Amino acid sequence: MTQDAAIALTSAAAGNGPLALEATGLSKDFKLGHGAILHAVRDVHISLYKSAVVALVGESGSGKSTVARMLAGQERPTAGTIALDGEPVDVRTGRAFRRYKSQVQYVFQDPFGSLNPVHSVGYHLARPVKLHQGRDVDVKKRVIELLEQVRLTPAAQFEPKYPHELSGGQRQRVSFARALAAEPNVLLADEPVSMLDVSIRLEMLNLLDDLRKRLHLALLYITHDIASARYFADEVLVMYGGQIVERGPAEEVTQQPAHPYTQLLIASAPDPDNLGSVLRSGNSAPRARGTGSGPAATGCPFSNRCPLADDKCRAENPALHQLTAVRAAACWRLSEAAPALANGTA
Numbered sequence: 001m002t003q004d005a006a007i008a009l010t011s012a013a014a015g016n017g018p019l020a021l022e023a024t025g026l027s028k029d030f031k032l033g034h035g036a037i038l039h040a041v042r043d044v045h046i047s048l049y050k051s052a053v054v055a056l057v058g059e060s061g062s063g064k065s066t067v068a069r070m071l072a073g074q075e076r077p078t079a080g081t082i083a084l085d086g087e088p089v090d091v092r093t094g095r096a097f098r099r100y101k102s103q104v105q106y107v108f109q110d111p112f113g114s115l116n117p118v119h120s121v122g123y124h125l126a127r128p129v130k131l132h133q134g135r136d137v138d139v140k141k142r143v144i145e146l147l148e149q150v151r152l153t154p155a156a157q158f159e160p161k162y163p164h165e166l167s168g169g170q171r172q173r174v175s176f177a178r179a180l181a182a183e184p185n186v187l188l189a190d191e192p193v194s195m196l197d198v199s200i201r202l203e204m205l206n207l208l209d210d211l212r213k214r215l216h217l218a219l220l221y222i223t224h225d226i227a228s229a230r231y232f233a234d235e236v237l238v239m240y241g242g243q244i245v246e247r248g249p250a251e252e253v254t255q256q257p258a259h260p261y262t263q264l265l266i267a268s269a270p271d272p273d274n275l276g277s278v279l280r281s282g283n284s285a286p287r288a289r290g291t292g293s294g295p296a297a298t299g300c301p302f303s304n305r306c307p308l309a310d311d312k313c314r315a316e317n318p319a320l321h322q323l324t325a326v327r328a329a330a331c332w333r334l335s336e337a338a339p340a341l342a343n344g345t346a
């Protein structure tokens with residue numbers, strides 16, 4: 001599917017609210033020295049709608065954080081455009097970047113490294129409130145409100161605490177509160193629960209989901225764990241070797257995956273029919289295993305691990321092919337990998 005066709009594909013997240021952030025043809029190359037170039041992200045299209053969750057799923061090194069950093073304005077794309085509320089974004093000027101940052105917030109995976117140990121919780125929250133909300137705002141009142149929003153209560157007791165006095169989950173709640181201080185429309189949550197104890201992961205995902213609903217946030221949830229993506233995402237984008245290899249409604253993609261890589265991910269999950277319980281039990285889905293190592297440098301990136309790979313797969317990289325109004329997969333051999341979907345009989 002060409003880039004234009006990608007735009008024609010309806011996002012499974014589109015029903016919840018208006019389009020907030022849209023990235024088209026997003027690519028990032030890194031120069032590695034000796035003239036080598038790493039295509040870390042290739043031609044990615046993402047649409048984030050208010051009140052909806054899009055999950056970006058893929059194993060380590062697939063390019064998820066690079067996508068998030070570009071969406072957050074922290075990394076300049078090699079190619080592609082980003083539009084916020086329909087307006088093309090140019091983050092090269094300081095004022096435009098500040099405005100964009102107030103609307104698009106990024107939460108990192110590491111709740112330990114992301115807070116400064118010498119500053120209190122109140123300080124971490126007061127700073128962005130002052131920066132983004134101007135002088136008239138009652139900073140103290142707003143900090144208390146933010147703590148209550150992330151259920152750190154009684155808020156007055158948490159405000160003077162320092163990061164070392166908090167658990168991992170409490171720190172991640174402070175990170176969420178800090179992101180919300182700017183009153184953003186878009187929240188980019190990069191593996192927000194992967195470093196937390198399994199016993200509190202579900203609670204944290206429920207908190208994110210609750211915040212998304214109450215504040216009408218457009219949420220990008222990044223994870224290597226397709227179980228958690230199914231648990232609360234509207235649309236799933238499966239990433240491999242820097243490109244989106246499959247996209248569609250979370251429920252459909254996880255119940256009936258079309259791409260051989262997604263099939264491998266689902267098959268590797270301990271209990272594909274009861275993926276929500278995986279979070280509760282602590283049996284986080286393992287990263288998919290295959291025969292090869294990293295993505296193939298030429299042809300389909302999955303060709304050195306795919307059981308269906310043939311000469312064409314090793315020579316040419318397939319574009320996304322639209323399967324239904326809301327689903328697409330990038331594979332030359334969909335009629336064998338997912339016959340019912342490819343023949344339109346699913």
Ligand SMILES: Nc1ncnc2c1ncn2[C@@H]1O[C@H](COP(=O)(O)OP(=O)(O)OP(=O)(O)O)[C@@H](O)[C@H]1O
Nearest residue numbers: 030038040058059060061062063064065066067224
């Ligand atoms: N600044 C950089 N310079 C060179 N290579 C980079 C840079 N940042 C990322 N990469 C490479 O780009 C690829 C994608 O990295 P990225 O961090 O986006 O992956 P990821 O999907 O977020 O992985 P993880 O699940 O481990 O967080 C990797 O091969 C990584 O080594």
Ligand code: SF4
Nearest residue numbers: 300303306313331332
């Ligand atoms: S294009 Fe070929 S190698 Fe790639 S996923 Fe499809 S069948 Fe496998």
Ligand SMILES: [Mg+2]
Nearest residue numbers: 064065066190
């Ligand atoms: Mg990452």
